[in-house]
Amino acid sequence: MKTILAYIFFLLCIGNVFSQTNAIPRVYEIWDDKPAPNRGSDYAIKKARGYPYDEDWELKSYPIGNGYMGANLFGRTDTERIQLTEKTLANEGLYGIGGLTSFAEINLDFGHQNPENYRRSVNINEAIAYVNYNYKGVEYTRTHFISYPDNVLVIKLSANKKGKVTFKLRPEIPYLRDSTEINTRSGKMVAQNDLITMSGFINHFSINYEGQIKVINEGGELSTNQKDGRSEIIVKNADSVILLIAAGTNYKLSESVFNEEINNQKLDSSVFPHEKVTALINSATIKRFEKLKADHLSDYQNLFSRVELNFNSEVPKGTTNELLESYKSKVTSHYLEELMFHYGRYLLISTSRKGALPCGLQGVWSQYEVTPFTGGFWHNINVQMNYWGAFNTNLAETFTPYVEFHEAYRSKANSLATEYLKKNNPQAINNDSTDNGWTIGTGTTPHKIVGPGGHSGPGTGALTSKMFWDYYEFTMDTTFLREKAYPALLGMSKFLSKTLVPVGDDLLLVNPSASPEQKHDGGNYITAGTTFDQELVWENHNDLLKASAVLNLNDDAFLEVVKHQITKLDPIIVGKSGQVKEFREEEFYGEIGQKKHRHISHLCALYPGTLINSTTKEWMDASIVTLDLRGNNTTGWAMAHRMNLRARTKDGEQAHKVYTKFIKERTLPNLWTTHPPFQIDGNFGCMAGVAEMLLQSHEGYIEPLAALPGAWKDGEYRGLVARGSFEISAVWKHSKAVSFEITSNKGGVCRIKYPGIDNIILKDDSGEIIPYVIENSDVIHFKTIKIGRYFIVFK
Incomplete structure (x- = not known):
């Protein structure tokens, strides 16, 4: 009788919950009741x-x-x-x-x-x-x-x-x-x-x-x-x-x-x-x-x-500009936060498609004769931020233009790597230039790429190759891994391995090294072993080792070099203020560089990297201290990075606080976002941030609602993507999960974390009960088949 009642309960829940998910989605729009002014442009500004x-x-x-x-x-x-x-x-x-x-x-x-x-x-x-x-x-x-x-x-x-x-x-x-x-x-x-x-x-x-x-x-x-x-x-x-x-x-x-x-x-x-x-x-x-x-x-x-997201807020009757102005004075509706997410996906589809150039600083829009910062592909965070949300919001195809772009500039990037090493570490150069790997610096356009140096260290290249590994993890496309991602990761590790200089017996430091755009005493601060460079060498080496294991390429002798180096990077150090140090020689926060700098590059190991996570409590605590000390009074894209970082700390309230500030201070009447001036990376960064608050998967398990704020106490989403190529749908009420739906695009084991998930009903789309293994009260795992659908309802 209990089994029958449980099954009836399951069917009722599925009918009630997922009928919402399958309903006709809202119509989202930006609109106004008057034309835009057209007073012309001004060369004086x-x-x-x-x-x-x-x-x-x-x-x-x-x-x-x-x-x-x-x-x-x-x-x-x-x-x-x-x-x-x-x-x-x-x-x-x-x-x-x-x-x-x-x-x-x-x-x-x-x-x-x-x-x-x-x-x-x-x-x-x-x-x-x-x-x-x-x-x-x-x-x-x-x-x-x-x-x-x-x-x-x-x-x-x-x-x-x-x-x-x-x-x-x-x-x-x-x-x-x-x-x-x-x-x-x-x-x-x-x-x-x-x-x-x-x-x-x-x-x-x-x-x-x-x-x-x-x-x-x-x-x-x-x-x-x-x-x-x-x-x-x-x-x-x-x-x-x-x-x-x-x-x-x-x-x-x-x-x-x-x-x-x-x-x-x-x-x-x-x-x-x-x-x-x-x-x-x-x-x-x-x-x-x-x-x-x-x-x-x-x-x-x-x-x-592919994706729906609804915070159960009423659709306001006023224009988009009126909605924004009302939000600035008092947040009474979370509809605008929902709309900004959908608008970001709209903009990404509109700016990055196969066969076209990738998305630059201004997307595909410029009225300028001379566009700010060229409108190009800035590689010390901006172009990467454009694609942070491509994978978890189910738009992996939009990354294809960057892959095509990378393959075109790769030959030049190889020669830039050799040039860089000749200048900075000539004894490490290999006679076979391909073994020197590839590199890329910040300023890049469709006509020219540059090497690292000046205000950003070699970590810019690893921040770039991270996108290739992410594409694989979210899609599980082994052909892409073999033909595109692995060569990118391997070439980057080869280059980075030669930027490391021994210090004593147990330390390897990138030298020279710079934390992006940080200045000290009026000039770019160049040193050895900044956290930005050390952490990103670790990230790329680690991703390469994971990729080689998937492809069964462990007989490559260079991988032994990587395994040796990764243990000698000492990438994260906690300072006397309880902060993640930005520079090795720093003791107290802010004694080197600008305390409130827009870049917060020493936390790239928290996001978009994975080195700092919930298993590294000391580093996570230091990351929170660093975020508190750095503050949120910054430019548009920099707020978006902080939003994602707060989400990774699992602090939904702080992430939502940054998002609210971002909308109030860095969002324009047409919902473009501003650096200033208009830069599209802010739109994409906050879109990624919303997804990161609602779904995380970087710690070996899928964690729906990982950083859910109280402001979004009721809601649902459909079609967000977790690593392993699992599409996730969720419904929650009063800040508690009601149900999850999981589509396994590639099959394999699904490991999922949520409080109380050891007491659920799990069935496939035919109504069959699916066995699952309880690891603890918050974590279970179960086997899936390719394109299988699975329903979890909390008892």
């Missing part, structure tokens, strides 16, 4: 050495993207502004290493003043932006999306009455410069029939670029106007109009781009993107709007819909 600054673009425009291109929409009814970015278009930028620059400005003159019932929005579930309003008794709708399958920006202009769509298309090529100026750029436009073509040349890298805008009108009249170098298409009295926009350059990701030292020879100036762009426009024209939209939705939602 520089942000992070970037110019010109455009406050309206940064704070109020709405972004859409597909990895290749990004567009910022203002939603205006007089003259709409659509700013277009194409990720491979670069000028000289900062530091002479190239930088992202705006591709085009697309103006649509409607002349509609003082509309009624106005609304602009981005539907996050669809990755489609809308503008709706009434004007003189006509309801107008504009629909926008950038399709990844077709690589075109699609805009539909429609009205609820025939013959009411009238406008002028007036594109501009921004930042034209003659040969006597820096960032030289030439360009021209030609209007012919229903097509405007923009093309030109940027001298610095010999970049040929082209964009095409196709106008497809249903009804009405279409005419062109070519005057004083300007091209226009005028549409009158159409029923509806489709605009198709494609863009491209002659940039090709390859080893030669990074190995060629002469900038204007990195690309083949005899190659033009005309045929490629024309093919995109022609293909999209044949497909027509409904098919383009359907393919876009299928592609995007295949990724976005």
